[in-house]
Amino acid sequence: MAVDLCGLELAHPVINGSGTFDVIAARRVFGPSMDENLPFSAFVSKTITLEPRLGNPPPRLFETAAGMINSIGLPNRGLAGYLEHDLPQLATLPVPLITNVMGSNADEVGQLLEALDGREEVAALELNVSCPNVKTGLDIGSDPAELTKLLAAVRGKTSKPLIVKLTPNTANVALVAAAAEASGADAVSLINTLRAFAADPARPGKAWLGGGTGGQSGPAIRAVALAQTCAVAAAIELPIVAMGGIASAANARQFLDAGALVIAVGTESFRDPAAAGAIRDELLELS
Amino acid sequence: MSGAVDRVQAPFGTREVVVSGTEDAGPYRVFSCLDAAGPEPTSGQFYMLASSERWGGGSEERPYLPRAISVLAAGDRQLSFVLEVVGPGTERLAELEEGDALRLLGPLGNGFTAPPPGVRAILCGGGIGVAPLALLQQELVAQGYEVTALLGFRDREHAAGAEFLEAAQVATDDGSVGHAGLVTELLLAELDRDASAVIYSCGPPQMLEAVRAISVDRGVPAQLALEAPMACGYGACYGCVVKCADGSLRRSCVDGPVVEAGELAADWLAVAS
Numbered sequence: 001m002a003v004d005l006c007g008l009e010l011a012h013p014v015i016n017g018s019g020t021f022d023v024i025a026a027r028r029v030f031g032p033s034m035d036e037n038l039p040f041s042a043f044v045s046k047t048i049t050l051e052p053r054l055g056n057p058p059p060r061l062f063e064t065a066a067g068m069i070n071s072i073g074l075p076n077r078g079l080a081g082y083l084e085h086d087l088p089q090l091a092t093l094p095v096p097l098i099t100n101v102m103g104s105n106a107d108e109v110g111q112l113l114e115a116l117d118g119r120e121e122v123a124a125l126e127l128n129v130s131c132p133n134v135k136t137g138l139d140i141g142s143d144p145a146e147l148t149k150l151l152a153a154v155r156g157k158t159s160k161p162l163i164v165k166l167t168p169n170t171a172n173v174a175l176v177a178a179a180a181e182a183s184g185a186d187a188v189s190l191i192n193t194l195r196a197f198a199a200d201p202a203r204p205g206k207a208w209l210g211g212g213t214g215g216q217s218g219p220a221i222r223a224v225a226l227a228q229t230c231a232v233a234a235a236i237e238l239p240i241v242a243m244g245g246i247a248s249a250a251n252a253r254q255f256l257d258a259g260a261l262v263i264a265v266g267t268e269s270f271r272d273p274a275a276a277g278a279i280r281d282e283l284l285e286l287s
Numbered sequence: 288m289s290g291a292v293d294r295v296q297a298p299f300g301t302r303e304v305v306v307s308g309t310e311d312a313g314p315y316r317v318f319s320c321l322d323a324a325g326p327e328p329t330s331g332q333f334y335m336l337a338s339s340e341r342w343g344g345g346s347e348e349r350p351y352l353p354r355a356i357s358v359l360a361a362g363d364r365q366l367s368f369v370l371e372v373v374g375p376g377t378e379r380l381a382e383l384e385e386g387d388a389l390r391l392l393g394p395l396g397n398g399f400t401a402p403p404p405g406v407r408a409i410l411c412g413g414g415i416g417v418a419p420l421a422l423l424q425q426e427l428v429a430q431g432y433e434v435t436a437l438l439g440f441r442d443r444e445h446a447a448g449a450e451f452l453e454a455a456q457v458a459t460d461d462g463s464v465g466h467a468g469l470v471t472e473l474l475l476a477e478l479d480r481d482a483s484a485v486i487y488s489c490g491p492p493q494m495l496e497a498v499r500a501i502s503v504d505r506g507v508p509a510q511l512a513l514e515a516p517m518a519c520g521y522g523a524c525y526g527c528v529v530k531c532a533d534g535s536l537r538r539s540c541v542d543g544p545v546v547e548a549g550e551l552a553a554d555w556l557a558v559a560s
Contacts, residue, residue, distance in 0.1 A: 020524075022522045029297055029395060031296040037299040059526075060527075061524065063352055065347060065349060068351065072524070075525060075536065273521060
């Protein structure tokens with residue numbers, strides 16, 4: 001079941017969703033068995049921003065029916081910290097590294113892509129466009145015109161494969177995907193979390209999460225993710241990395257059948273770090 | 288960094304075990320299982336637990352995520368856990384009977400560190416937080432340490448939790464058993480008697496904060512076992528952060544759950560709630 005994801009040769013079609021698996025922490029917890037059992041054919045880093053981010057104040061999690069809402073706030077060491085501390089440890093993984101980046105404007109994104117373009121440890125870049133435009137307040141990735149402008153400004157900053165991580169919080173994800181394709185993206189990934197509100201049981205009308213709203217993930221969003229995957233597959237020719245509540249090989253199969261080349265496991269890894277391995281094994285048996 | 292092993296490491300992935308016994312102690316539910324495939328944990332470490340059957344479909348169609356539960360006792364491949372029903376996850380776990388299957392991941396987190404040789408350990412626990420102190424007491428007594436156990440509970444019913452430790456002094460909020468008042472009042476009295484000690488604490492956040500303040504105020508080292516809601520237990524979700532003295536937000540699953548009192552920010556409790 002080897003696949004070619006815009007030039008990356010992957011042994012099988014199962015990777016991780018950005019921000020749902022921390023191999024550096026997992027090595028402390030599981031020791032060498034982490035690398036020996038890493039269930040992903042490529043590793044996607046958590047989102048890296050130009051400057052360090054502390055992330056949102058707790059509480060950061062809220063359990064829902066068949067899923068959870070998170071408001072983590074993209075904590076990371078910033079580009080310089082990533083290059084110095086994280087990258088050397090990620091570079092020793094036995095699979096290709098995809099670095100996920102986010103910036104609040106074209107200048108920031110351009111700097112990130114440019115800095116990572118020269119790093120041979122990085123096989124591909126994933127661009128998180130679920131970031132509000134400071135001027136309009138809209139997520140850059142929710143508006144095809146905004147995304148077109150951004151990609152026009154930054155695409156030339158890297159020769160590495162560029163995967164655009166689409167947001168589901170938009171009126172028409174297929175139009176955004178088409179904008180990404182027309183603007184030089186090499187692949188798209190979807191879906192990111194769905195914007196969600198967790199009501200504080202003790203304070204009517206108030207948010208439970210320290211960051212205000214959050215993002216829903218888990219099996220609760222799978223059918224939405226599948227619908228968006230179908231819509232995007234019908235609209236573009238680019239390879240698709242699909243995710244959203246995948247918890248079994250049967251779920252994964254549905255996304256592949258809908259037109260995805262690769263699937264990502266996210267929240268299910270929280271419940272079991274080896275979950276993606278079981279999905280991979282069963283997919284291989286099915287095929 | 289990555290080369291140093293600072294804890295008992297867990298096998299990668301969850302494994303299924305079978306419940307070998309259950310017991311009620313007042314409002315607390317104890318259950319044990321045979322964990323043939325896992326290493327022996329140290330006190331303060333925890334496991335992520337979920338029933339193999341019917342995990343989900345309870346109140347509000349939950350639970351979905353596994354629950355982080357401290358080890359109460361370990362040895363001979365047996366693990367024991369104690370819990371109090373506070374929501375859909377603990378409710379389901381409390382239903383488990385002998386022969387039922389349980390999925391677990393662990394041992395996770397860093398555990399307690401023994402005092403310097405010859406220094407007394409004062410264990411200060413509250414409510415369900417007595418669990419990791421029970422295993423710690425066993426470990427320290429076996430190593431020849433002098434151990435003083437101080438435990439606080441709401442009332443007589445909950446004070447049944449004192450039986451998890453040996454020779455504990457008890458305080459209750461309503462005065463129905465032992466000292467009428469806070470367990471931290473017992474702690475202050477012990478420190479007045481002999482302040483050459485290391486404090487080990489686990490319990491409700493307000494109690495941990497009182498212990499932290501006493502530790503800083505009296506200059507007596509304290510190791511606090513934190514409890515925070517977490518999705519994964521192994522550093523992936525970044526949900527369980529606590530504010531530290533250097534301003535950082537650190538994950539209590541991998542940088543804890545046991546932390547030195549001085550590592551926490553003075554306002555950690557306000558940030559956590």
